[in-house]
Amino acid sequence: MKSSAAVRVALVGALLTVLVGLFVLSGAGIALSDPQERSTGETVTLTGTVVAEAPPTISLQDGRTLRLDDLSSEAVSEGQRISVDVTVHEAGAPPGVVEPEPWQRPFMYGVSALAGALVLGRIVDYWRFDVRRVWIEPRSRPLHESVLHRADGPGDSPDRSQYVEEPTEEARG
Amino acid sequence: MAELLTHVLVAYVVATVLSWRYESITTALVTAMMAGALFPDLRKIYLVVPGEAITATLGVPFSWAPLHRLGGLVVCLLLAVVLVGRPQRRLTVALLSVGAFSHVFLDGLLYQVDGRVFRFFWPLTTYGIPFQGWYKSFDLWPLAVALPLAVATAAVSIHRKTETATEERASSGARRSDGAARSARSGD
Numbered sequence: 001m002k003s004s005a006a007v008r009v010a011l012v013g014a015l016l017t018v019l020v021g022l023f024v025l026s027g028a029g030i031a032l033s034d035p036q037e038r039s040t041g042e043t044v045t046l047t048g049t050v051v052a053e054a055p056p057t058i059s060l061q062d063g064r065t066l067r068l069d070d071l072s073s074e075a076v077s078e079g080q081r082i083s084v085d086v087t088v089h090e091a092g093a094p095p096g097v098v099e100p101e102p103w104q105r106p107f108m109y110g111v112s113a114l115a116g117a118l119v120l121g122r123i124v125d126y127w128r129f130d131v132r133r134v135w136i137e138p139r140s141r142p143l144h145e146s147v148l149h150r151a152d153g154p155g156d157s158p159d160r161s162q163y164v165e166e167p168t169e170e171a172r173g
Numbered sequence: 174m175a176e177l178l179t180h181v182l183v184a185y186v187v188a189t190v191l192s193w194r195y196e197s198i199t200t201a202l203v204t205a206m207m208a209g210a211l212f213p214d215l216r217k218i219y220l221v222v223p224g225e226a227i228t229a230t231l232g233v234p235f236s237w238a239p240l241h242r243l244g245g246l247v248v249c250l251l252l253a254v255v256l257v258g259r260p261q262r263r264l265t266v267a268l269l270s271v272g273a274f275s276h277v278f279l280d281g282l283l284y285q286v287d288g289r290v291f292r293f294f295w296p297l298t299t300y301g302i303p304f305q306g307w308y309k310s311f312d313l314w315p316l317a318v319a320l321p322l323a324v325a326t327a328a329v330s331i332h333r334k335t336e337t338a339t340e341e342r343a344s345s346g347a348r349r350s351d352g353a354a355r356s357a358r359s360g361d
Contacts, residue, residue, distance in 0.1 A: 027234030112177035126201035137258035138201035
């Protein structure tokens with residue numbers, strides 16, 4: 001293995017170690033959570049418009065209402081915009097977090113998987129891993145064209161500059 | 174997050190339009206920007222391997238969440254700096270970064286119950302910019318906007334490539350007939 005490739009492998013190892021360090025740091029409870037990820041005991045600030053005074057009720061942005069039993073009705077007036085700190089008593093979504101319709105979650109995961117497959121396919125088609133240099137580089141010709149070209153027999157080669165920039169002298173060295 | 178397809182399509186549109194202006198942005202680099210848009214959602218590995226399972230197995234606290242934060246993204250982009258071949262490194266990493274940050278930007282527009290943008294700048298700070306949000310995670314309209322936009326961009330891109338190829342064929346044909354006429358004259 002050339003020294004530059006060995007340095008690259010060492011750097012990848014070091015960066016992966018840093019990444020794992022971040023995973024552990026966040027797992028150890030260094031706060032970074034989103035409202036959707038809040039767990040029992042955590043406090044969430046909810047903002048809404050007062051829609052009723054007795055009992056005080058606020059309307060959240062997602063259209064759901066939240067009754068504030070612990071708040072005096074004299075403390076609020078209709079139309080007022082207030083923020084309240086609430087503690088999550090059950091793990092999962094706090095009040096106000098929008099829960100999807102039953103079909104929305106599978107749809108979301110389905111199209112996300114499609115997007116992942118699309119990008120992965122394009123990466124395989126346009127990029128290659130050079131084992132000797134231990135780096136990723138664009139293919140001189142997309143994989144699908146190479147396969148088709150092989151099937152059709154030899155012919156005019158398409159313009160490769162359409163896919164990659166020609167390497168500089170420095171890079172060739 | 175908006176679903177991943179919206180992020181990928183937005184990256185495709187931005188990169189393709191840039192490629193019309195800058196010839197150095199090749200199809201492979203358009204793909205790089207689309208891949209960058211995937212980076213923050215690598216966090217979704219937790220659906221397959223939950224952080225709690227790793228904690229239970231290894232006995233150390235663990236969460237995939239940093240992949241969706243500044244700290245994790247910077248490390249991922251540094252990995253790209255190391256792993257991408259030198260000739261294309263700068264442009265590839267630049268486009269990966271634009272792709273990744275376009276994802277973060279779109280996620281920043283999400284409605285959050287506490288009225289603040291998700292805490293992206295972790296581990297530097299857990300400050301969330303006050304913002305009420307424009308859409309919810311499961312809204313379909315971002316995809317309904319991105320999909321036709323991507324189809325239109327692909328159509329224009331194919332049209333431009335076909336036009337360029339036709340022009341090139343015409344000019345090379347003209348060069349060949351010029352050469353043939355010259356050799357015919359010299360033959361006289």
